[in-house]
Amino acid sequence: MVYLTEMHKITILQMIGYGDRTRTQAEVVRLFQEKYPELLPISQVSGTWTYRALKKNPPNKLGDDQKLDAMLVLEENPHTSSRQTAAALNISHSSILRVLTENQMQPYKLVPTNELAEDDIDRRILFCEQMMQMIDDNTLQIETVSFSDESTFTLHGH
16 A cells, blocks of 8 residues: 655645546546656545545635634624625635634534514503403413422413
């Protein structure tokens, strides 16, 4: 088995290409052998493994200054989204997320869940009217009323 250095793996990635300009595994194996004749031939399997390994863990392309800039922007205004930060610094969104992860931070999105809707007041009035009608019709029975540590009551309507 051939053990490839990081530079060899990057070369394989460059040979594979991207977008519409990708090469087959067989072409990459041939090109790699031509470039490094002193190495044992790599197999298509090792080329695929290298591609997948680098795709999962791409080399971090951000410099320390860019990472610091990203952290400063997020420190100054923590409500700025990661996408806005990426656009402002001309850095990819995934790089911003990687910087956050490296600094034990994570993005979050505030989602209000208990907001009033337009028809909430109407539904509350309807509930009260139904309860008043049940009291008037004597179909509402309060069986258990307890106001100790936990306020508990049970209503039954017939």
